[in-house]
Amino acid sequence: MTAPTATNVAQGDAHVDVQAGVVHGDINFYRLPPNPNPQEQFAAALHYLDGRVRDEARTLIEKAVAGGYVTTEVQFFRLIALLSGRTLRQLPAEELDRLLAICTSLPHLDDRDEWAAGLTVIIGLLTPARDTETDLLVKKIDALNQRQRDAIYGHLEALLEGAMQDEMWRKSVALAQLQRTKGDRANRVWKFFHPTPAQPRTLPVRPAAVPLRDWLRVGAGVAVFTLATVQTSVLMAARGPLDPYLGLLTALVGLAAFWVGGADRHYRETRLRTKEAQIRPPQQRRREAPPDGFAHRVDRLFDRYFRLYVPRGTDRAYWLAQTAGIQRHLRDEVVELYREQRIEADRVAWFVRHLVGDVRGQWERDTLTAYRQQLRTPVRTWVLWVGGLALLAAGSFWAVPAVVTTAPLSGTFWLLLTAVSAVPAVRSSFRIIAERRRVVDDQAERDDKDTARWEAYHRWCHKLSDKPSDTEMAAWLEGDRKVLVDRAMQQYRLLPSQVIAHAFIEAPAPSCKKARYPQGPWRYSQYRLLLFLLTDDGVRQINIDLEFETITSHTTQRLNYRFDAVAAVRIDGIAARQQTFELTLFNGEPISIRVTEPDDETLQGDENAAKIAELSLDAAGLSHTLHVLEGVAAEGKEWVKHRRRRADKRLANLASAIRGLLG
DSSP, X not given: OOOOOOOOSSOTTSOOOOOXXXXXXXXXXXXOXXXXXXHHHHHHHHHHHHTTOHHHHHHHHHHHHXXXXXXXXXXXXXXHHHHTTOOGGGSOHHHHHHHHHHXXXXXXXXXXXXXXXXXXXXXXXXXXXXXXXXXHHHHHHHXXXXXXXXHHHHHOTTSOOHHHHHHHHHHHHHHHHHHTTTTTHHHHHHHHTSOOOOOOOOOOOXXXXXXXXXXXXXXXXXXXXXXXXXXXXXXXXXXXXXXXXXXXXXXXXXXXXXXXXXXXXXXXXXXXXHHHHHXXXXXXXXXXXXXXXXXXXXXXXXXXHHHHOOOTTOOHHHHHXXXXXXXXXXXXHHHHHHTTSOOOGGGGHHHHHHHHHHHHHHHHTTOTTHHHHHTSOOHHHHHHHHHHHHHXXXXXXXXXXXXXXXXXXXXXXXXXXXXXXXXXXXXXXXXXXXXXHHHHHHHHHHHHHHHHHHHHHHHHHHHHXXXXXXXXXXHHHHHHHHHHHHHHHHHTTOOGGGOSEEEEEEEEOTTOOEEEOTTSOOEESEEEEEEEEEETTEEEEXXXXXXXXXXXXXXXXEEEEOGGGEEEEEEEOTTTTOOEXXXXXXXXXXXXXXXXXXXXXXXXXXXXXXXXHHHHHHHTTHHHHHHHHHHHHHHTHHHHHHHHHHHHHHHHHHHHHHHHHHO
């Protein structure tokens, strides 16, 4: 055996830095109703068993049995849960006694009952099989329905010894190879870690805001202008000829045309300035948002997607510089829309992608500044504005001399009052009309945005609609584990029958994603695995990094050491729900890896943080691994011999009882 070098997979005090977890709170897959009946307990147990949460499955099945729910199907899965992933010699004494009690309590098994047929096969697997019986047992298993076959090959591959164990392992690995890619895993697995997308929002249209002074100017101006115009008409009437009236009428028509054209021109110029301000690169650098806040995470999302979604044929630096103003405007909108509620930034990532993708699309279609063409002052407006001004000037030159010559003082006074009242009234009316038109156009734009955002939201929800179930995630992970164990045995040129036991320590990798169902174990996008193979010669340890989303793995370290090199095995931090596994060797530093992180922020309703941690460790098989390694640390190689001696007597009694049951 080679002496191991020091290896700290993740120091006990090191921070694993797992991303914030996703809890699919809309799924009640593992949730039990209040005061569940035995049938509901059994159904939940099957869910946990499929999720490889074996201890919880065993507990719930025993509760269902204690409640009087005993059928051949229940007994079948009762045995599957009890034996899952373990050899008979690895069962504690009390569980061997329970196994014996279950087997002896079974009624006569009628093979016409499909579950009774499955029970018969399991009971047959519990008795030592001669090499000549291997093919017969495999044929019996293959004759069962798929649910039973998958359960036996998936959970009981370690149950037998010798040639039968090798054959069962071969079948189990073949099934695992199929399971680990089944259901389009490569294209669906990422969806399990994606949070429920937040519904789209659109800022409400800002109501028309017209200052009181503008209303007063218009009201007072119109009143004074009307009075002054009437008085001017009276002065013209005193003179007699009708020519000045024609001049006054021309001036009024010109003023009306000027007002219509000027109001439209003013609105277009005002709106154009507003639009330009939204895309203009910021002149000052924004103060950084708090690093742990929602706004900072939204900043990172916009930075990421603007760098990623660069239009075809465009330099990235040029794109980022030209869209800096748009990025800031959209970022401020998203922060404003979602800041007031407790929403994780990841839930609006789809929304940010949609907004950035829309900007890129407009850039590629050359419509990003299409508003400039839309808001360009049309010829009709210019004609009204310039023509009205010309008519106003011509009419004034025609009417003013007649009024002044008729009544120099009063005429001049009323003419000046007409001009003084008209100018501020016209300007204020421009602002009032512009504000009202802004509301109408903003509402139209908002409706278009809202429609586009909801369409994008529904497309994204449809894309996520086939996210894998927790059962699929568990099956994929179990398939990965078995394939990795098989590869390790091939590397060491070991047959399954030459391995006393294998065990995993399973931990999240740094910066990985994680997600779970309510009342379910955590699943991770990346794992750090410690695989232990126990043979007569000692322990083979393989450290593996598993990329769960891409179905790839690589070995980071291989260690070989004798049984007596194991000094101690322990789990720290149980009370703090931050467990760290530590394996201490006599001739090396501790091998340490953090297997769980404290997590109180994602708890749903009646969930308990300690229970969630317990379920996650159960799914990882930690209790089985600790049982094996603690025995090795306590007794060394003698643990294997003692365990065999202690179990052989009970196994002999079990075999005798089973032979009697089989007749």
